[in-house]
Amino acid sequence: MSRSYITTPIYYVNDKPHIGHAYTSLAADVLARWKRLEGHEVFFLMGTDEHGQKVEKAAQDAGLDPQAFTDKVSQSFRELATVMGFSNDDFIRTTEPRHKAACQALWTELAKRDEIYLGHYEGWYAVRDEAFYGLDELTERDGVKYAPSGAPVAWVKEPSYFFRLGKWLPELLRRYDLPAGHPERIDIAPESRRNEVIAFIKQGIKDFGADSPKLDLSISRTSFTWGVKVPGDEAHVMYVWLDALTNYITAAGYPDANAERWKFWPADIHFVGKDIVRFHTIYWPAFLLAAGIPAAKRVFAHGWWTNEGQKISKSLGNVIDPLALVEEYGLDPVRYFLLREVPFGQDGDFSRAALARRLNGELADALGNLANRTLSLIQRNCEGKLPAVAEVAEADAALFAGLNALVGEVAGQLNAQGFHLALEAVMAAVRDANGYITVQAPWALKKTDLVRMNAVLRHLHTAIRAYATVLQPFMPGTMAALLDQLAVPEDQRGFAALATPLPEGTALPPPAPLFRKIEVA
Numbered sequence: 001m002s003r004s005y006i007t008t009p010i011y012y013v014n015d016k017p018h019i020g021h022a023y024t025s026l027a028a029d030v031l032a033r034w035k036r037l038e039g040h041e042v043f044f045l046m047g048t049d050e051h052g053q054k055v056e057k058a059a060q061d062a063g064l065d066p067q068a069f070t071d072k073v074s075q076s077f078r079e080l081a082t083v084m085g086f087s088n089d090d091f092i093r094t095t096e097p098r099h100k101a102a103c104q105a106l107w108t109e110l111a112k113r114d115e116i117y118l119g120h121y122e123g124w125y126a127v128r129d130e131a132f133y134g135l136d137e138l139t140e141r142d143g144v145k146y147a148p149s150g151a152p153v154a155w156v157k158e159p160s161y162f163f164r165l166g167k168w169l170p171e172l173l174r175r176y177d178l179p180a181g182h183p184e185r186i187d188i189a190p191e192s193r194r195n196e197v198i199a200f201i202k203q204g205i206k207d208f209g210a211d212s213p214k215l216d217l218s219i220s221r222t223s224f225t226w227g228v229k230v231p232g233d234e235a236h237v238m239y240v241w242l243d244a245l246t247n248y249i250t251a252a253g254y255p256d257a258n259a260e261r262w263k264f265w266p267a268d269i270h271f272v273g274k275d276i277v278r279f280h281t282i283y284w285p286a287f288l289l290a291a292g293i294p295a296a297k298r299v300f301a302h303g304w305w306t307n308e309g310q311k312i313s314k315s316l317g318n319v320i321d322p323l324a325l326v327e328e329y330g331l332d333p334v335r336y337f338l339l340r341e342v343p344f345g346q347d348g349d350f351s352r353a354a355l356a357r358r359l360n361g362e363l364a365d366a367l368g369n370l371a372n373r374t375l376s377l378i379q380r381n382c383e384g385k386l387p388a389v390a391e392v393a394e395a396d397a398a399l400f401a402g403l404n405a406l407v408g409e410v411a412g413q414l415n416a417q418g419f420h421l422a423l424e425a426v427m428a429a430v431r432d433a434n435g436y437i438t439v440q441a442p443w444a445l446k447k448t449d450l451v452r453m454n455a456v457l458r459h460l461h462t463a464i465r466a467y468a469t470v471l472q473p474f475m476p477g478t479m480a481a482l483l484d485q486l487a488v489p490e491d492q493r494g495f496a497a498l499a500t501p502l503p504e505g506t507a508l509p510p511p512a513p514l515f516r517k518i519e520v521a
């Protein structure tokens with residue numbers, strides 16, 4: 001059986017969940033659900049990143065000890081997963097014993113292979129990003145230096161362990177360039193991000209020369225204690241990104257090669273936001289390769305949302321709360337909108353007007369009405385019983401042309417993380433079906449040609465069943481309701497089952513509206 005290991009970033013617990021958290025996980029959830037429907041054995045992981053100075057500081061500000069603080073905030077991310085309908089198979093917290101054990105095992109392995117050495121670190125550090133920056137990357141305002149991300153930096157000087165990152169950079173470049181399908185290839189998407197990463201590494205090598213210790217990475221800190229202790233030198237805690245990235249193998253059972261889940265490693269895809277690409281495509285595979293562990297196959301970086309045209313920030317007070325959105329519009333419309341509105345991989349804008357346009361136009365008018373009109377006619381004109389499978393006449397050809405290719409087309413888009421294109425493909429089919437129902441006018445056929453009326457309604461039922469089936473990963477609850485209305489048994493909702501028509505005479509329950517329209521201000 002094919003397997004898929006799909007991950008989201010683990011979220012910092014310094015604050016409550018916002019739209020960015022919901023977004024990355026939603027994309028991963030849709031892919032996980034799709035792969036399950038394809039019959040894959042899926043392991044879908046989500047979790048929280050609970051160590052580091054940033055979380056330690058947030059706990060202090062909240063007047064709580066870090067463990068109590070992370071227990072509390074981590075819970076709000078679990079709730080987000082429940083409310084958003086995420087189908088994760090595990091939820092990892094970096095404060096769990098299994099994770100500390102994995103980090104220490106990875107460290108010990110790296111040390112054993114002479115990939116780590118003790119030195120001294122001096123440099124500019126941004127707590128908010130948990131990252132070091134070079135002086136040339138900084139800007140200065142009112143005597144404070146800022147990283148390109150806008151986070152303030154401070155000069156840090158302390159003893160530190162280093163990872164020999166430099167020596168792995170040429171190997172990373174080689175792997176990014178291997179042909180698709182090569183087992184050692186590290187795939188970075190979209191293309192623009194891949195180019196960025198490659199340019200960044202090449203610049204580093206050009207500035208310092210491959211193998212230069214200047215390219216090595218500081219991976220421990222002594223100035224705070226909220227982290228995983230370095231084995232054998234407890235004055236140090238591990239750099240939070242080494243700790244955090246390791247979660248992906250912890251959950252797969254590392255260091256136990258006999259763990260049931262180890263078969264899932266290497267991960268098929270890490271979903272990340274564009275701000276954390278470097279960590280996932282440079283540091284992470286370098287740590288793994290240095291420890292003799294295969295690197296994840298693919299990293300996909302999505303863009304960032306703005307809110308009604310404005311950058312989202314706490315100081316502007318325009319943070320979008322996913323729970324409030326779901327409360328107001330319902331879960332599936334929100335899931336649909338987030339993946340439909342913006343090409344996955346690009347930045348995009350969240351606006352109420354756009355939301356209303358998509359939900360009213362595509363869900364309520366196009367899909368909802370198509371289903372409701374068809375099912376009401378079957379209810380009224382066919383005594384609620386499914387008409388027999390009918391021959392595909394010339395007038396029906398267009399409806400079926402798109403339909404037969406639909407699953408393959410959506411699969412192709414999703415394998416490339418083209419979520420918006422996948423939805424566009426389904427919506428194009430739905431629009432065709434609406435054209436078909438208008439032209440065929442089955443309501444008028446009742447008086448003129450009952451045989452044809454039955455055929456048209458049966459064809460529409462077949463088409464709507466296919467749309468509902470492929471849309472399940474995007475809108476699980478609503479599509480389950482639609483499949484109920486279509487009388488598709490629960491064990492026949494996978495893609496393979498589309499080849500087996502429901503028997504003639506199957507009783508359909510009375511239809512009910514699937515989507516409600518939103519008032520536009």
Ligand code: MSP
Pocket residue numbers: 008009010011012013019020021023024049244245272273274275276303304305306312
């Ligand atoms: N803890 C690290 C990840 C470690 S993974 C081993 C982290 N956490 S985070 O809580 O800051 O999470 C962020 C995720 O939310 C990132 O993928 C980031 O890109 C995403 N977003 C944060 N703000 C966002 C928007 N405004 N829009 C879309 N996604 C955004 O980074």
